[in-house]
Amino acid sequence: MYCKCGSLDIATQIFEGMQKHDVTSWNSMILGFAMHGKGEVNEGRKYFDMMVNEYKIEPQLEHYGCLVDILARAGLIDEALELVSSMPMKPDVVIWRSLLDSCCKRNASVELSENIARQILESEQGDSSGVYVLLSRVYASASRWNDVGLVRKLMTNNGILKEPGCSLIEVDGVTHEFFAGDTSHPQTKEIYQVLNVVEERLDSTGYKPDYSQAPMVDELNTSKRDSLRLHSERLAIAFGLLNLKPGMPIRIFKNLRVCDDCHKVTGLISEIFNVEIIVRDRVRFHHFKDGSCSCMDYW
Numbered sequence: 001m002y003c004k005c006g007s008l009d010i011a012t013q014i015f016e017g018m019q020k021h022d023v024t025s026w027n028s029m030i031l032g033f034a035m036h037g038k039g040e041v042n043e044g045r046k047y048f049d050m051m052v053n054e055y056k057i058e059p060q061l062e063h064y065g066c067l068v069d070i071l072a073r074a075g076l077i078d079e080a081l082e083l084v085s086s087m088p089m090k091p092d093v094v095i096w097r098s099l100l101d102s103c104c105k106r107n108a109s110v111e112l113s114e115n116i117a118r119q120i121l122e123s124e125q126g127d128s129s130g131v132y133v134l135l136s137r138v139y140a141s142a143s144r145w146n147d148v149g150l151v152r153k154l155m156t157n158n159g160i161l162k163e164p165g166c167s168l169i170e171v172d173g174v175t176h177e178f179f180a181g182d183t184s185h186p187q188t189k190e191i192y193q194v195l196n197v198v199e200e201r202l203d204s205t206g207y208k209p210d211y212s213q214a215p216m217v218d219e220l221n222t223s224k225r226d227s228l229r230l231h232s233e234r235l236a237i238a239f240g241l242l243n244l245k246p247g248m249p250i251r252i253f254k255n256l257r258v259c260d261d262c263h264k265v266t267g268l269i270s271e272i273f274n275v276e277i278i279v280r281d282r283v284r285f286h287h288f289k290d291g292s293c294s295c296m297d298y299w
């Protein structure tokens with residue numbers, strides 16, 4: 001419970017105070033450390049090799065999937081692809097998604113990203129909106145805006161909707177919900193004033209927006225920047241800066257995976273305003289403090 005609520009230290013204290021540890025408690029802590037970014041790529045390799053060579057456990061698809069994900073998130077795409085090609089079983093959608101996401105974050109070749117996306121769509125079951133969104137970001141990173149438009153048009157024609165970003169923050173026992181571009185909150189005017197201050201402070205650090213994270217907008221760069229600055233977690237952070245007492249951490253829960261640009265900006269805000277920010281996105285917890293994140297830009 002404490003791991004899932006973002007209190008890894010308390011979870012660790014309880015675990016260490018237990019008289020007996022069973023498989024469930026060990027797995028809970030392993031999962032907790034993973035959710036909070038407490039892991040190393042080389043450690044993952046080591047334990048995979050240990051499992052195979054020392055304990056003679058035959059890896060299942062899930063084990064390969066974990067190792068592929070580790071390599072992909074570390075930017076070792078070629079090594080991840082070699083592992084996929086050497087697997088004794090057919091890779092599933094989860095593995096292909098991990099590779100496509102890595103291609104998006106690491107600016108891999110468009111051709112490679114297209115091939116991986118094709119593999120996903122050919123074997124996809126259920127919601128495929130995430131694949132199209134990732135592919136559009138790949139095109140945006142390569143400044144291929146016509147292709148971005150084609151992907152968006154394809155999504156519209158096929159009735160595929162991108163899940164809107166939503167962030168929650170609790171202040172004084174009351175939960176506040178923000179969507180991207182939200183103007184419905186009673187404190188909207190004050191929140192947007194805080195955002196303007198944040199933007200000014202960011203500019204003073206030399207921050208440059210990553211417009212590939214705002215591929216929906218095809219007009220001037222200022223419009224793309226407006227799209228980025230109004231992502232749901234930034235509105236929630238501004239609300240937290242406005243309403244929380246100094247020294248209190250800002251805790252945010254987001255329904256989607258945090259984008260690269262918001263991740264960078266949140267780290268800068270933690271340093272500029274001397275505030276700890278904890279963001280729980282769809283994948284893991286991010287603890288921002290003094291300009292850095294617990295995930296070490298690996299998520």
